[in-house]
Amino acid sequence: VPEFRFNVFQKYTFTDNFIGNLGRGLSIGLGARYSSEMNISIRDMNYNPRTGGLTAGDYLVFDTVISYPWELYGYNVTTSLNVTNLLDEEYSEGGNNLSAPRTWMLTMGLKF
Numbered sequence: 506v507p508e509f510r511f512n513v514f515q516k517y518t519f520t521d522n523f524i525g526n527l528g529r530g531l532s533i534g535l536g537a538r539y540s541s542e543m544n545i546s547i548r549d550m551n552y553n554p555r556t557g558g559l560t561a562g563d564y565l566v567f568d569t570v571i572s573y574p575w576e577l578y579g580y581n582v583t584t585s586l587n588v589t590n591l592l593d594e595e596y597s598e599g600g601n602n603l604s605a606p607r608t609w610m611l612t613m614g615l616k617f
Contacts, residue, residue: 507543507563512536516570530574538566545599564596581616 514536522528541563572585586609593607 507541509539509541511539514568532570532572534570536568538564538568540564540598543599545597545601561597561599564594564598566594566596567591577615583614583616585612585614586610587612 514534516532516534518530518532519528543561545561566589568587568589569591570585570587572583574581574583576582589608589610590604590606595603595606598604
């Protein structure tokens with residue numbers, strides 16, 4: 506377990522149009538995840554972190570989201586683009602492998 510972990514995410518939604526009749530409902534969000542160094546090795550003679558054992562270094566990773574609501578044949582549709590690890594940092598959240606690189610996810614929601 507890391508000594509310090511801090512997560513923050515802020516999203517702003519526009520309430521007025523700013524490009525003709527477009528813009529109202531557009532949401533833009535940005536977040537950050539920080540973790541201090543953590544021990545990920547087994548505490549035995551060979552992997553003791555006090556003697557150079559395996560640890561995951563500290564990291565700071567940014568995430569973002571952009572979403573926009575629109576209408577299709579009278580149905581309300583929301584399209585969102587989420588990007589995790591925005592700056593494509595190499596980091597480990599624990600374990601022996603690196604965490605996921607930059608990941609893009611496009612989603613669409615339909616309300617009826």
